[in-house]
Amino acid sequence: MRRKKAKPHIEVKCDYCGSMTDRFVVNMEHKKFCRHQYVGFPPEKDCMGDYIEEKKNVQEKEKSKKSEKEEQEKKVLTDRKTAIRKLDELKQFLSKKKQAFFQKRPT
Numbered sequence: 001m002r003r004k005k006a007k008p009h010i011e012v013k014c015d016y017c018g019s020m021t022d023r024f025v026v027n028m029e030h031k032k033f034c035r036h037q038y039v040g041f042p043p044e045k046d047c048m049g050d051y052i053e054e055k056k057n058v059q060e061k062e063k064s065k066k067s068e069k070e071e072q073e074k075k076v077l078t079d080r081k082t083a084i085r086k087l088d089e090l091k092q093f094l095s096k097k098k099q100a101f102f103q104k105r106p107t
Contacts, residue, residue, distance in 0.1 A: 009022065010022060012024050012032045013032070014032060014033055014034045014047050015031040015032055015033065016031075016033050016034070016047035016048070016050060016051045017034060017047050019034060021034045021036075023035055023036055023037075025048055027048060031051075033046075033047040033048035033051060034046075034047040035047070035048060
């Protein structure tokens with residue numbers, strides 16, 4: 001009688017949730033994720049999908065922070081231009097006032 005060959009049973013640790021599982025997928029970065037799914041049905045547990053969504057959210061937050069910083073820099077530049085223009089106007093006003101003061105003085 002021939003003996004049945006033992007099939008290997010592989011369990012890996014999920015890099016996202018940390019649980020041990022025998023149903024897993026691996027991405028290009030060689031990270032292992034849980035994926036409990038039956039054919040024809042949506043997955044019950046999909047750590048890789050959650051990981052990708054989380055990564056997208058982080059990237060979107062970074063983009064929004066960068067855009068906020070750019071807006072603040074533009075605001076500062078606009079404020080700087082406004083301040084320079086106001087200083088020029090003040091300088092002209094003071095120079096006119098000084099000229100008027102010297103013209104009124106009797107010599």
